[in-house]
Amino acid sequence: MGPFAGPLTKELGFRKLCMMGALMASVCMFVCSFAKSTTYLLVFFSLAGLFGGLTCKPCYLIIPMYFDKRRGMASALLMGGMCTGQFVAPPFIRYLLIHYGFTGATIIVSSCLLNCCVGASLFHPVEWHLKPATSSIGKSASVPILNESEVTTRHNEETKSLMDEKVGNDTKIPEKQMPLTPKAVLRARGTRRMSECSNVSSIAISMVDLSSVAHQVEEDKRHDPKLDAKSSDSSSRPNLVSRVVKSLISDLGILRYHRAQIIAFGGLFLINGYLNFMMVFPFAVQAAGYTLEDAAWCISITGVCNFIARLASSVLSDYSWFNMKLMYVLGAVIIAAATGIFSFLTSLVMMKVTLALWAFGIGINISLYPLVMARIMGVHNMPAIFGTQSLIVGLGYVALGPLIGYVRDVSGSYSVSMWLMSAEVWVCVILWCFMPAAIARDRKRDEQKEEALNNL
Known part of the structure; x- marks a missing residue:
């Protein structure tokens, strides 16, 4: 849903879009509680993920548009909330499964998702809070x-x-x-x-909520009947879909920049590598002879370390001496190295230490992800690069994820598949080594275009 976050936010606004997504995700999760087959669960759990994407993706976009000087601190709060759920959820859900079974646990989780509507209701247009x-x-x-x-x-x-x-x-x-x-x-x-x-x-563009455009149109309707009729006609369903599709296609044009290509395809290999590792390592812990509870505690440890790294790197990003691009690449290096090292371990203690290091790299990388994107591409290009990168990552995850599973089945070893995941992250590191050259090349091309326009 990443590619649709920007266009739909322009049409509906942050608050309405996120509240609708949270409500539908909760409903889909509630329906999952009655699943009697894997096909039934696959369909409705996937729909919960679809509407969940409509809820969480705009959160990445709203921070650069609302915050300038305190952008790192605001990002730290976002990342901290996500990590809190990551290390609290595994023991909590295990407790629910033991005491209430699958149906009861799923219903409780669906009710927890409704709290997202409360958070989304606070996505006010910034104009509501500006002092004259x-x-x-x-x-x-x-x-x-x-x-x-x-x-x-x-x-x-x-x-x-x-x-x-x-x-x-x-x-x-x-x-x-x-x-x-x-x-x-x-x-x-x-x-x-x-x-x-x-x-x-x-009052700069970085503080403007896209939903304020729709708010202004509603105000104008009261004074201009012609505008009211025109707006009501343009907001019909076919036109809304058409505008979203056109905006999506327009956003894909951001790939004409070399730095955007590095961000998009580097993110593809990085995210595909660490997300698949996140899915696999609990089973690898069990395959090494440890219990499911040990695997759950390993997940919680990664959540705590991820939380600390996200808060620290996000807060430090507000300081001028902090090199965000260098730290972003360093986080990817840590992820790649820890993924490869974990494949050789048999001791539970060493597994936990390595997972803590891996999660620390994840925290650095994810917390700086939207900030680096805004720094390199500019705030005005955030919806386009964010949506394009999400589309490429999503398609790549669907294509490369099963390939990693196939390698695991053929080799009969989690270690071989982890080597492949580590290699994917190293590809991201290599691509980012070319970022300075890409920035210089894009700048030169823009200068040539500007010079040609001036000559005309």
Whole structure:
């Protein structure tokens, strides 16, 4: 659902989209509690994942758009919440299975998912919480609303003075070229009043909620019946689907940048490697002669270390001396090395130590993932690169995941499949070594395009 997060957020807003996704994910999980076959479970659990993607994916997009100076701290809170669930969930779900069985445990988990609706309800448009800006002389920055008679009476004098200010005192505009409509005067007055405010320029695009566009349209509908009819017609289901598809196709154009290709395909190999390892290592622990409870505790240990690494790296990313790109690659190196080392271990203690190191690398990598993406591609390209990377990772996971399982079945060894997972992560490290060259090449191409446009 990553590729659809950006387009659907533009259409519906962060709050509505996440609340709908959380509600439907909870319903699908509740339906899973009545599963009597693996096919039934596969269908509805997959639907729960689909709607769960609509809930969690926009959370990555909303942080760069709402936060600038405190972006690392905000990301730390997001990552910390995810990790808390990771190390609390395994023992909790095991407890539920023992005392309530599969049906009861699944129903309780579905009810827990409803809490996501509470969190999503707080995704307010940022305009709801902005303080009114003030001018340098202490007056309110809000634009005065003039009635039609005032504008009509004073529009000739206002128009002449405004146009004189625009072109300078030495240049005059002929009377026939002056806009004489009252609405034009009102717009010009609004522009001049806003330009006098010292704090208005600080409201940048990084603080704008995409859902505010829809909010503004609703406000305009009250005053313009034509806009109301046009908007209601454009919001019909076929047009909504068409707009989302067009936006998705447009977002894929981000791959024309070499740095975007490295982010997307590097993420494919990295995420495919560590997610498959996360699925496999509990079975490898059991195959080594240890209990299911030992495997559950190993998962909890990875959650704790992941939590610590995410908080630390996210908070440190706010400091200028912290090299996010270097630490991102270092996290991938740790993941690749720990995955390969784990395949040779037989001691439970050493397994736990290696898994802790592996989880620490995961925490560094995941926490810096959206921040590095915003730093390299720019905040305005976040929805496009995030969606494109999610699409490539999803398709790659479906294609490469079964291949790793096939290698495990043919070889009869978890170690061989882990070597393959480690190799995938090393491919990501190698790709990121070319990132400086990719950035320089993209910059040079942009400069050439700009120079060509200037020559025209």
